[in-house]
Each structure stands twice: as structure tokens, then as C-alpha cells.
Amino acid sequence: MDAPEKFVALTPETLPKRLGDLPALTHRLGGDVSRWQVREVGDGNLNLVFIVESPHGALIVKQALPYVRLVGESWPLPLKRSYFEYHALTRLAASDPGIVPVVHHFDEQQAIIVMDYLTPHVILRRALIEGRALPDLGVVMGRYLARTAFRNSDLCMKTRDKKQAVALFADNVELCDITENLVFSDPYFAAPMNRHTAPQLDGLVAILRADRDLKVSAQQMKHKFSAQSETLCHGDLHTGSIMVTETDIKVIDPEFVFYGPFGFDIGMLLANYWMSFFSQRGHEAGGSREMLRRELLDIIVDTWKTFSATFTALWHSERRGILYQSNLFEAQGDGLASDQALHHVLHGIWVDMLGFAGIEIHRRILGLAHNADFEKIDNPDVRAACEARALKFGRHITVNRDALDDLAVINALAARLDQDVVT
């Protein structure tokens, strides 16, 4: 069997026959494939996702398709993204055990990953739209972000391993290309795939697309995206890539993985919290969302606080890489030198985080891939008002990222904008 197998997409009908021999599956589902129940549930933009259940258990079978599911076969996308996702899942699991679903099987040729079925988890975005927050979110995600950022960088890894990781993920060209275009550039000119709530936002969109400082800032963040290979980034860490119960939080779908800036993932995630915040005015038919709004701002503060504290603790306990070596600092009796270096690194992450956050907000309102947080607001006037506040906020934090030092100030600004009457 030297010839490569031809890729064939799974269906609920063919899946039991095709995967029914694999111990990784039969061990958990039982060998009687006639009792496997298969549903295709992929509602994302790119892949097939099957839930396979039997009386013995349940698993997720995720298969990449050779094109963008959201758009169709006219937009081809290599199956190899499944390979990058697999390697990302492995590394994220090693960096923060328990944070990603356990992988049981990987088939590179058929672009199939078999992993734990998370139940009764729901997508965080859905919970937030429905009005539920999770008190642990900031702590768990802040810790995850710091652990994965620190442990996959030259602060911690052997330099050979880090350079090999950079080379491995540098090949994830097509998915980076999506980010490069859809996130950093398309929103700022009349790109064909853009859409926005019109005509309500037309005026503001024109202002933003003529905003020199904003566009230069967006490109500066793109420059960092493309050339600041500090650590392993999930690459698409929004609230749709997090699954939650009252007591558990899991990160999924790291197929946009790349080596990038320390501040990228955390910036993307905080942006999605801020968007959820600004969207809540459109979801108050069932009652005020004031409490959730406050909780969201608290989650944002907790995320950064925990990120910063965890990164600091790892700096002192696991800094065995080639950067900021202790033999230059602590070993010479100057621990404060190490703190000085740390504070500069954290400051750089902070600034980048704000830059990426603002851009992410813009692309979710002006670009191709919108967030359900806003999309599920039926009244276009209400939706546009929420989106306009978010757009202005995003512009402010990106352009002024060097001058903003305090999340309390930034959140106060969000709260004030949220009460503005948009005209």
C-alpha cells in the first residue's frame, strides 16, 4: 500500500464502515458498528464534524474538506490543515494539560482527527448570547494563554525545538493567508467579500476606510503577525473556539495555528469578549443584560490579570530557554534585572494585545466572517448601533495602544460608548 489513498469525504453512512476497524474507536464505542449512531453537526466555516455515539460512549470525528465549506469548492483549501491542527492539539495539551479534547486517532491522508466528544459542553459564544457568563473563564483562559505562550517560546524551549516548530507551522500558508487578508486588510477597503450592516453603517465605514492612522496601525499589526514568531498561537481564538460547562472549559479548533506574537491569541479573545459586551443591548428582550455586561468586563480584567501573573510565575520558575538567561541576572545577584526584562516583555505583549483586539473587532463587523453575537440581533438599526460602538472602540484601542495602560480605563471607555446614542 505505497500509493497514497485518495481523499474521500466521510458521510454518516460510510463512517462506521471506514473507521470501524480502528481500536482507537472500537475501544470506546464497541466493535458492533451497527450500533454506532452518526450525526454530522459541523456548523463552522471549514470542516465536516461528526458525533459518533454508541451505548458505550461517544466520539467526535472531524474531517477537513479540500475547500472552504462556507464558500464552496471555488475556494480550495489544503487538507494539510488537519495535520497542523493535530500538531497544535498535541502541543497545547502538553503546555496546559486538559485544556483541549483528547485526540484518539489521526489520519493525515484522510485529514481525520478523532477526539473526545465534549458533553454537555456548549459553545461559549452561544452561552454569552443566551445571557450566561462563567465566573472561571478569566482565570482558566488567562492561565491557558500564559502557559501556551510561555512554554512554546524561546523563553522555555530548547532553541532547536523552537526553530523546528517555527519551520513546521510556517507551512500552514493557506490558513495564515486567510487571516492576513480577512483580518488585517479586507476590512479597510472595498474588498469583494466584505459585508456590513447597510445602509446604517455606511457613513462610519467610509470614515474608518479613510482613517490613515487606523490603516497604518492595522498594517503594523499585520507586520507583527507575519514576522514576530515568538510562540505557538491558536490563531483563531474567539468565543466560538471555546466550549464550556458550568465547571469545565475547553479550547477547540486550532487549525489556524502559526508561530506569532505573544499578544495575538489574547488580543483576539478579549476582542470577542468586548464584542459580546457591545452586542448585549441587542439581546435584552428577555430582560436587562446589565449583570452580564459587568461580568464580561470582569472576565476581561481577570484574563489579563491571570495571564500576567501566570507568565510572571513561569518567568521565575521555567525560564530555561535562550532568552533573558538567569546566568546574566539572578546568577549575578541581580534579580531585579530579570524583573526589569519581564516588565518590558509584558508591556510589549500588552500593547500588541490591544492592537490585535481592535483589528479583530473591525473584521468581524466589516469583513467576511461575522459573529453571531451581532448577527443574531434581528433589528438592523439596533444591530448597527451595537456594531458602531464596537467599531469606534476597536479604532480607539488599536490606534492608541501605546498610550493606554489600564484595563479599568479601557473598560470605562467601553461602558461609556455602550451608553452613547448612535446617530
Next chain:
Amino acid sequence: MDAPEKFVALTPETLPKRLGDLPALTHRLGGDVSRWQVREVGDGNLNLVFIVESPHGALIVKQALPYVRLVGESWPLPLKRSYFEYHALTRLAASDPGIVPVVHHFDEQQAIIVMDYLTPHVILRRALIEGRALPDLGVVMGRYLARTAFRNSDLCMKTRDKKQAVALFADNVELCDITENLVFSDPYFAAPMNRHTAPQLDGLVAILRADRDLKVSAQQMKHKFSAQSETLCHGDLHTGSIMVTETDIKVIDPEFVFYGPFGFDIGMLLANYWMSFFSQRGHEAGGSREMLRRELLDIIVDTWKTFSATFTALWHSERRGILYQSNLFEAQGDGLASDQALHHVLHGIWVDMLGFAGIEIHRRILGLAHNADFEKIDNPDVRAACEARALKFGRHITVNRDALDDLAVINALAARLDQDVVT
């Protein structure tokens, strides 16, 4: 012949027999190998270098050894660096035609590169020690630095090609490791392979090794070295990697090639000019070097000025990469937005350049690999005085890189330090 050939080092005796069948050589030297004259002339730290001459012509045969020649077999170093050097030579030639020797043959297995013999070229460092400057140096090297920096980056390349280049050169681990240790860290603590002019410099060395701001800055530059993969860097661009005649300038030996910051190569090179400047007081037995000192400072100004002007011209004529796309700026009638972005990019390069320059000066005086500019000053008191001025200058430009905006000011500082009586 599927089995890999075993690596065997060339000798002047075996070279004609081993390479005498290759058309790349016989075409230039003639097929009668009995008339080939072979001399081993490698005086660098790492490799064998042969000049092969015949009545018909002459070639250079460079072969890597599986260890560091300067240190011996106790320090192994992979032959693959020859592969990276070959690919670097190819890319540098494409970016700035004529700047590197023409390659006629590459044997990956035997780590052999056959290329033009440059004659009557001399190593630039030797010319500077002997008191000769070259008026074109600043213009030619500034242009080379800008062309190679710009054309191998996401400003110009297809992003797929750039990411493939990053992955390719990320494997040059061992040579990057040398830079990571010898340049950025060893000089700042009592590393085993360090040496300096003692006891004259002992006091200053202790001060520098206790200098918190300096050490943090050095590690910040190392952070950029390891994670700012903007463009193809030569990696070891000192005045020993440049060969010159009165009318020609060639760059050689890019085996330390890596993807790194725009400001790296230019910072290393200017550092070597400043070191030449500070060393001249030790070479005045044959007469004053005042004229050369002034020429060196002019070369530094010309290099940056030409770099900046060439980079600017390429920004406007060849910016077809994913960064700072013209459809966001010029295509929307806002050319000034593009200039704004350019000026921020150039400012970042400038700051990095100063940071790298100061560190390079330190490692050449405190680390393992010293420069002949200082080493050839026999009187240790005179040498130490020259070195001390350079060390202080290096500390100043690295630590204050954000606050220094003008080469005239920096050069005036160098000139003032150069007249200090060192105690």
C-alpha cells in the same frame, strides 16, 4: 549510488583528482588537472578554502568541516551550513546582482561550494587596518543592505515563498546558536570562552557585566534575533566578510544566514566600522589616521543614507507583498498613509540597528571572536584604551537606542570619546 558518500575533507593533493571531472571546473581551469595549482588559504574560523589556479583561470573551492576550525574537533558543527550558505548566495545574488561571487558548483554531501576567485580583492578589514578607505563603500553596501532586506521580506515576496524561506533557514540551528551565545550572552558574564585585554580592561568589564540596563537591552536584541523573522540576513556581515578593490565590492561567507530583523546586518556592519574607527589610534606608527577616521564616519553616514533612500525607493516601486498593501493607501488616494507607514518601519530598523551595533562591539572585545582591528595593536595599553572607548560607545548606543535620532550626533559622540584619555 544510492548510499550517501562519506564526507572526506579535501587536501591540495586530492582536490584535482576529486573535482577534475566536473565541467563547472574544467570549463574554467582546463581539463589537464596536472596543471592545476592548489593552495589552502582558509584563515577564517570555520572552513577549508582553496585557491585553484591554472593557466586558464582560477576558482575558489570552499569546503565546510564538521567542526569549528578555530576551536577544533571538540566543537562539532554540521556540514549542512554549506547548504545554507549556497542558498544564501543564490538569494543574495538574485536580490543584488553582482554583489556575491558567482557560484559554479555545489556538492551538498561533501559540503563544497565552487565559486569565482576574487582577485585582486582584499578583505576590507585588512584595507582599513592598513589605512585605506573606499569612497564607494557606503553607497554600495547601503544599497546592498536595502535591496536584500526589502526583496526577501513580506514587503516584496509572495507570502508562500517567504514562509518557505523562513522554514528553510530556521534549520540553520547551530550557526544561530553560535550567535545567540557568543554575541548576545557570553560577553555579559564570565563565560569560559571569553577573553579581553587584561588587566587593563578588568575594571570596565566588571562595570559592564553589572550594568542592568545594558544586559536587559542585550537580551531584548537577542529576543528580536530569535523571533523577528522579517528578512534574509547574512548573519555575519563584518568587514572580514567584504572583499574590495578600488572599483569593486563583494560580500562573502553568508553561512550564518537566518531570517531575522531588518536592522541586524546593517547594525553589525556599522559596528565594525565604528570599531575600525576606534582602533585607528593604535595604527598611527606610519602617520596620522585622522583622514581615515573621518572617512569611516562618512562611510557610516553614507551607508544609512543610502540604505534609507534605497529602501524608500523600493517601497514605492516593488511593494507587492502582503504588508502595507497599496490598495489600502495609494489606491485610495492617500499616498501619505504609505509614507507614514514607511517612516515607522524605517524608524524601527534604525532603533534595532543601533541596538545590534552596540552588542556587536562588545562581543568583539569581550567574547571569543576578536577583531584584527584591535588585535593587531601590539601595545596592550594602547589596545585597551581603544577598546575601552569602543565599549563605552557600544553601551551608549544600545541602551539609548530609542533616544538617538541622528548619526551626526552619534558620530560626534564617537569622535569625542576617541579623544578621551582612558584611565
